[in-house]
Amino acid sequence: MRGGEGASRAPVLQLTNCRILRGRRLLREDLWVREGRILDPEKLFFEERLLADQRRDCGGCILAPGFIDVQINGGFGVDFSQATEDVGSGVALVAQRILSHGVTSFCPTLVTSPPEVYHKVLPQIPVKSGGPHGAGVLGVHLEGPFISREKRGAHPEAYLRSFEANAFHDVLATYGSLDNVRIVTLAPELGRSREVIRALTARGICVSLGHSVADLQVAEEAVQSGATFITHLFNAMLPFHHRDPGIVGLLTSDRLPPGRHIFYGMISDGIHTNPAALRIAHRAHPQEEPLGPSGGVPEPGCPHTPSSVPGGPYPPPPQSLPSLLSRHQDPVRQHSSDGRVHPAFPAGHRLQCGVSPGGCVAAPRPATGTGEAQGHPGLRG
Numbered sequence: 001m002r003g004g005e006g007a008s009r010a011p012v013l014q015l016t017n018c019r020i021l022r023g024r025r026l027l028r029e030d031l032w033v034r035e036g037r038i039l040d041p042e043k044l045f046f047e048e049r050l051l052a053d054q055r056r057d058c059g060g061c062i063l064a065p066g067f068i069d070v071q072i073n074g075g076f077g078v079d080f081s082q083a084t085e086d087v088g089s090g091v092a093l094v095a096q097r098i099l100s101h102g103v104t105s106f107c108p109t110l111v112t113s114p115p116e117v118y119h120k121v122l123p124q125i126p127v128k129s130g131g132p133h134g135a136g137v138l139g140v141h142l143e144g145p146f147i148s149r150e151k152r153g154a155h156p157e158a159y160l161r162s163f164e165a166n167a168f169h170d171v172l173a174t175y176g177s178l179d180n181v182r183i184v185t186l187a188p189e190l191g192r193s194r195e196v197i198r199a200l201t202a203r204g205i206c207v208s209l210g211h212s213v214a215d216l217q218v219a220e221e222a223v224q225s226g227a228t229f230i231t232h233l234f235n236a237m238l239p240f241h242h243r244d245p246g247i248v249g250l251l252t253s254d255r256l257p258p259g260r261h262i263f264y265g266m267i268s269d270g271i272h273t274n275p276a277a278l279r280i281a282h283r284a285h286p287q288e289e290p291l292g293p294s295g296g297v298p299e300p301g302c303p304h305t306p307s308s309v310p311g312g313p314y315p316p317p318p319q320s321l322p323s324l325l326s327r328h329q330d331p332v333r334q335h336s337s338d339g340r341v342h343p344a345f346p347a348g349h350r351l352q353c354g355v356s357p358g359g360c361v362a363a364p365r366p367a368t369g370t371g372e373a374q375g376h377p378g379l380r381g
Helices: 040-046 088-101 115-124 168-175 193-202 215-227 246-251 275-284 319-326
Strands: 012-022 025-034 052-059 064-065 067-072 104-112 140-143 180-186 205-210 354-355
Touching: 025 040, 040 064, 052 067, 067 140, 067 319, 088 104, 088 115, 088 354, 104 115, 115 168, 168 193, 168 319, 180 193, 205 215
Parallel strands: 012 052, 067 104, 104 140, 140 180, 180 205
Antiparallel strands: 012 025, 064 354
């Protein structure tokens, strides 16, 4: 039966003629989905006594989760940190164009800027669901200005700030409304940072540690205050040292709150991070995946155009994260949207994917954690 007998319920979609990874093999199987959630077909038929309301032939394509890009500064000629009158159109353009790269949701990222830029840009980038029109906007990632001068990288020194006596009020004065903000990258060694971390996480904003000279103890205290993420691991932070591993040491620290998981991003272009360093981080959590931010600047999407970020030019990324890890891992991977690597899509997880005719979209995901079905667990405060 097609179920319900008059009862109001969401339709069931059956995706047929798909290729799905099970036991490290691509098998032709069907997938049942309702309201974006993957269903167990046995329970659907025997317990709910339902069949599919709609069927869609995938034409033998691989069905895979989409990428979640949590650090992208722009692309296709768009710079998210430019205070124009129509920021939304630029975000929409990037959202539409990155679909072809396997990205189904992203966090537009602003680099260190003066307060007037934040006040003008942030209200123009609301959270938005994805669809055929483009990738979903999860919220804005604010990378700076509360970062280390020594590790500022390409961030303009003139606009760097510290936390003054009013701490969180200084944050509000700098950014303005935080309604559209999802992630804030800050340096935890700045005075009153723990107070700010607690205030941000209380608002549901993910605090990420980066552009920092913090030692391991300071980083651990930041996590104890609520920080859950590391911005581009290894880059713009103190290098690993056996006496004090700094922020990198959070990957194996035994002084984190019970149940607290640290997620991290890495720039996996083979230039910012050596492939050997990628494998070291990966082996610290051998059952999981890191998150691979694009760090996109206005040029991505323009053929053969190097980045103009200070310290560049950087050529196009020579390898993908899965290929850099593939020397020791199966390069074909599937990921459920709870962030952990799975041999297949388990029932009950959200389907955040599209049909990829070009091959498997091996979506990088966080180091550890379970999280809920929607969005990314590392983005929760």
